Amino acid sequence: MTEMYIPTFQDALDARERIKPYVHETAVFTSSYMNALTGAELFFKCENFQKAGAFKVRGASNAVFGLDDEAAGKGVATHSSGNHALSLSYAAGRRGIPCHVVMPRTAPQAKKDAVIGYGGTITECEPSTSSREEVFAEVHKQTGADFVHPYNDPRVIAGQATCSMELLEQAGPLDAVVAPIGGGGMVSGTCLTLSNIAPETKIYAAEPLNADDAYRSFKAGHIIADDAPETVADGLKVPLKDLTWHFVSNHVTDILTATEDEIIAAMRLIWQRMKIVMEPSSAVPLATILKNNDVFAGKRVGVIITGGNVDLDKLPWMKS
């Protein structure tokens, strides 16, 4: 393995300039109802309104538009069945270069259609880690495309760091920021920004109890991976990797968990009261704030709504 490059705050500032034409400065929403309910002053950073429907387009765009022309000509590649696949396809499409996505053949057709709609090319694998790695290695070898990992990539983390830069400018000084944690890309980007320009702001990672590998890693002091966790917050199943572990272990104040019922209730509450469509993963922060009132009451708290790509035919509070 090559030596790990840890992105700097200058990388994040460069990312912001680089991706500006391709991403939205998303709105920050407030809700007097949510403030009354939690006793905190909440600032919801609405990345569900982001291009391709998720914050991941920030990191993907930074990777794609940071390539020199020769590398770019060979395109980019990744394995993902989620928002990173859509985001990388979108960014590559904007640059006019190929994007190769390895996806399990069992992935939802809507996700496949979205990747193709943005101009990506899908190579299907079996729904197993070994098949995915094998197929991806073959695609990578044949195309020579630049591999953009969904989160364990310094360019991706520098891109995600632009989200909390905007949030601070929009909301003003914050006592805390709460972001969902899966692989840790968003949380790492948040750490990169806040540790540099708002070191007094506490960073909380919010995780489903059913996929609490980051929580257990944080308490143990080393990475622990879950074995095929099942949670409604399907964007948060993946484990920490060395680069994201670096940021999480050094800068996160605490990791808070929520049950499936708590996540679904928080998601429904946000839809009902704030009138926004967002995905289950994005509801984990509010779920943890609601159950940790003592931590957040009286505080000015940023809440990252990470994405809005949800299957409208299968909402988690509906009887199936």
Add this chain to the structure above:
Amino acid sequence: MTEMYIPTFQDALDARERIKPYVHETAVFTSSYMNALTGAELFFKCENFQKAGAFKVRGASNAVFGLDDEAAGKGVATHSSGNHALSLSYAAGRRGIPCHVVMPRTAPQAKKDAVIGYGGTITECEPSTSSREEVFAEVHKQTGADFVHPYNDPRVIAGQATCSMELLEQAGPLDAVVAPIGGGGMVSGTCLTLSNIAPETKIYAAEPLNADDAYRSFKAGHIIADDAPETVADGLKVPLKDLTWHFVSNHVTDILTATEDEIIAAMRLIWQRMKIVMEPSSAVPLATILKNNDVFAGKRVGVIITGGNVDLDKLPWMKS
């Protein structure tokens, strides 16, 4: 019947000052996807993010805060099972005066809970016009409360007129504005504003084909009421009245209709691509724009998203 007072643009300007502390200046959303799909440049005025979840709080607040202290002491009253009931209860609650709402006993419990949550008092009637009128007359007599009609009231129309004032300031000059039509309160307010400050902007009313009384009235030149229409756009079942007919007949360019399937498809598309929760009535404008491409292509078009109060357990595209 007393002589009809037609609100003036000064009434609308006064309304804007009066209600400013109690309503949001709601966001205007754009969507490159929707623009590509329609060939128009669309500006969605998001009243789903409004206080109490709908534009109706503008008119209700104007009525409530325009009362002198003596009249206000007796409170306000209305009959409604929809957004006007919530909005009037909210406004009365902000002023600290009673709000009496006559509602059919068959109205959804969620709506009743919302009225009570804002501090309103519900008197139930049977789900028939005769029972509603009888019960309302009794409540009105006993309380002496000021009757605030959901739409056929100059104070209400002047309040609704503030919505398109904001829209023009936010979006700049528009070739057209499309708003849903039921009783005609929003459309009348839009006419009041645009005929005064943007007379070149065309006004289109969008109506469910299943409840096309406004369309038929417009074509016939006099008010025609539907007989118990059934449509998923449940906010648009009510007929025009003399005051709203005045504005519709004098200032509306055309009335366009959409089928139930078209309305549901447009609603789903807005949720999916724009990531906002809005109610079926609010989808009728986009449904009509999609099917009248020749009218809107190449134009700058304002679209009023009137509200976001929807039953999340019964979304119209779900199999029941």
